[in-house]
Amino acid sequence: ELVYGQILGAMATDGILYIVICLMSAKLCNLLPGIAAIVGQLVMAAIWASCAHKWYYTTFPPQKTAVVYDVRHGMEKLINEYGLSQKYDVQVTLSVSECLADLTILDGMETVFVSGVHSHERNIILKHCVGKGINMFVIPRVGDVIMSGAWPMHMFHLPMLRVGRYMASPEFLFVKRAMDIVISLAALIILSPLFLITAIAVKSDGGPAFYKQVRLTKDGKQFEILKFRSMRVDAEKDGVARLSTGDKDDRITKVGHIIRACRLDELPQLLNILKGDLSVVGPRPERPEIAAQYCEEMPEFALRLQAKAGLTGYAQVYGKYNTTPYDKLQMDLMYIAHPSLIEDLKIMLATVKILFMPESTEGVAEGATTAMGQQCEETGK
Incomplete structure (x- = not known):
């Protein structure tokens, strides 16, 4: 993973440098020196990571x-x-x-x-x-995660911990919203060619390019999330809401497999962010019927609705697509309990890395309508 991060960092840096050089010279420059530099950096990154790994575990043996x-x-x-x-x-x-x-x-x-x-x-x-x-x-358990965000204070000559709902300051929420607008607008402009190409590719099977679906955000408010369609038009003709089972899901179209692997199906959600339905970073927006199923098994699941849903989030970055709902819940509550713009930036940067990791797009077990169904199978419930 260390090598992977180094490779992505080198490629991003070299790509930006190439664009700057082209803009300064007002022409397209030869790519061969840049490609050679990237290859050299990849080799050096692999050697450095291997040596650093061996040195670390030699100097600091496992406890x-x-x-x-x-x-x-x-x-x-x-x-x-x-x-x-x-x-x-x-x-x-x-x-x-x-x-x-x-x-x-x-x-x-x-x-x-x-x-x-x-x-x-x-x-x-x-x-x-x-x-x-x-x-x-x-x-931790859910209660432990909530307690971790408590405010220490002194009252009635006693030390106390104040615990309540999502307590982000108005200043934090203002800056977070400003970041959402700037990032989504810039991304829409920069990625507009990719946006157009993806829309044309999705529409090639005769169906619509976009797919709307009702999701939940802060305080249970419903909104229509916008995505590039990656499944057949009749994917849920039986009326049952179910999560994807990954590559084994025969409902996914040929183009859908590609855009899901690259997360391109999420691009239209930038419009939801600009509109204010979503934030760049926040808990994953769930479908009302699936959220209701989760809440039947875990009443604490509703606590995720204290914050606005996001395009990416703590659970999406640090967990897998098929991580159990309880583990994801704790991750999201950890994020909610400690609102931080620095943490938001870390999650955004980490999101770039996981875009190209195959395990991050895995689905739930075949036959399970939700990830909760998979959790029950794993635990024997």
């Missing part, structure tokens, strides 16, 4: 780690699927009851990961780890 879990499935997923064992030396895995029975098991560990443990039990482990100088990482 001795214990994993304390409440549900074994969650622990196994953390270690195996999320790659914890690749970066940490996992020496002990134990249930919370085993840990509380003998906290000295954690002594000698440098790091402890706590997954799915209730607050009372977790606090006991936390006090022990802090007392012993052990780093502790907590996989």
Whole structure:
């Protein structure tokens, strides 16, 4: 991933430099020197990343780690699927009851990961780890994420934490909206040729170029999201709202596979941003019927509606398309709890990188109408 980021950075920098040189010389310059420079940079980036990786893990060997879990499935997923064992030396895995029975098991560990443990039990482990100088990482529950955005204050001679709804300042919201307008307008102008080419390609099968769909944004307000059509016109002729299953989905057209892989189907949403329905960064806008299904399983899912929906977001960048709804919910609530323009800029830059990562466009399991259906299959519910 480090090499991938270096390659994208080099290509973007060289591309901008080439445009500047062409503008200054008032003519198209020879591309061969630029291509040679990019190839050289790619080789150097690969060598540098490999050497840096080896040096880092030689200088800072994996820390001795214990994993304390409440549900074994969650622990196994953390270690195996999320790659914890690749970066940490996992020496002990134990249930919370085993840990509380003998906290000295954690002594000698440098790091402890706590997954799915209730607050009372977790606090006991936390006090022990802090007392012993052990780093502790907590996989939070929804309530923990909300509490992380609390405002510390003093009232009635007591320390207090103020917890409430999305508490972004008016100044923050004003600047965020100004950024949305500038970015969407600039992107529409710069990408207008690509916009036109994509529209013509989509319309080649005889159907409409655009696809409108009702989605939810801040406070449950409904709006019509605009996308390039990537599926057959009769994709939902049975009336059932369902998420895509990725490349296996036979509803996706030939052009649709291409524009989905490059995320070009999302381009018309720039018009939604300019109009004010969406923000550049925010929680993913869900369909009302799918959001209702999520809320039946997870009432906390409605908390995502505290902020305006976005073209890209925390969960889209740091999760996968088929990451479980509960994990995505926590990511979005983490973003909502800590509003920051710097974080918005980081997410925008990270979005450029994931545009070309195949796993970011994966779908849900075949036969599942929503990602919740896939989560139930994975957990055996």
